[in-house]
Amino acid sequence: MERPGVSVHSLDEARDADLLRRIARGDEESFRALYRRYGAAAYGLARRVVRQEFLAEEIVQETFLALWRGAGAYDASRGSVRTWLLSSIHHRAVDSVRREEAHTRRAQRAHRDAVPEADVAEVVADALDLEDDSARLGGALGGLPPEQRHVVDLMYYGGLTQAQVAERLALPLGTVKSRCLLAMRRLRSALTREEPT
């Protein structure tokens, strides 16, 4: 597939922003279009974090309904629609995991079921045209030192707070914080290197 990265991304972003403007005016077809574009990525992320289908469905439903009601509040200068949507899914998923854990007190579960490291690099993005992004990220995560990668995995996909990660791994909180920072700096520079603006 020919796609000169940056300009295709900008086109996608412009298209999403346009959809969102229409959604803010109550255009149902645009809302459907946005759902069809990101529903699978959103559901995949929610399932990865909460690991229960019905909870993942609720998260996707809640997030899209919030978007339908709050589309007018979107501020393009603060990032793409995609980033906005996915971070909203992630926040809800993390909250949901923590609620569930508080309920069940199965504290060991998140650790035992923590995402196997190989999975992160094993990327499937069939519903969307995202192979490039995913492969790039898989590569970038794979390039992280294992101890940094493990911390990012537990936090982002496992829904643990920094303090919980520290406890789980018997590390000082400061060490967890600095591993996160180093990992994210590395991922950020990989991203900006490949997408010069």
Place this chain on the structure above:
Amino acid sequence: MIDHDVIEERIVAYVLGGMDPIERASFEAEFAEHRPGCERCTRLYSDYSEVSSRLALAAPAVAPPADLEDRIMALATGRHVSSATRTAAPRWRRVALGIAAALVLVAGSVAATLALTGSSEGLRITQLRGAAGFTLAYVSGSDDAVIVPTDAPPLGPGRVYQLWLRVDGRMLGSGTFGTEAAPIELAAEDFDLVAVTDEPVGGSPQPTTDPIASSEIG
């Protein structure tokens, strides 16, 4: 005064979801104040958000249940939606024969449905009674069901009905729905009571109002 190394560390923790709710709220408040005057932090925040969305996309995409789109549309628009371009719903059709028949019966005549209760190949139909009335049709051993509001008052703005299943004495939230018949996914296969409450859009983790209808499952 804000220390920029500390704030970078906090931005990272924030976009990774590594903050507890209190840390998150205080970060949001402080950062909203700090950001407008600080190009560096604005840039960092936007870059790290972008990195986190790549983490999001590294989770394998999974097609959601086919009926989710219409459920969302129905809740968004407050009416039952079935678009001309609606895609096939295979999961839903798995038990469609039994449930669709029940749905027609329910819609046509509640009395006729009552006669059907407990009949035909695991198809169960139960009447939820109380201040409102609902009929739940499901196939035992499956998580697919249809909920039919038979005598349900209009919902307030931003409100939905939510179905609850009692499992081991605990109320387990299932899906949300409006005032029209809708497919719904059951959160469990073994339950001894079903109930409906009025909840905010998106549903609640635990009931926040008293049930307006319920039914013991024998």
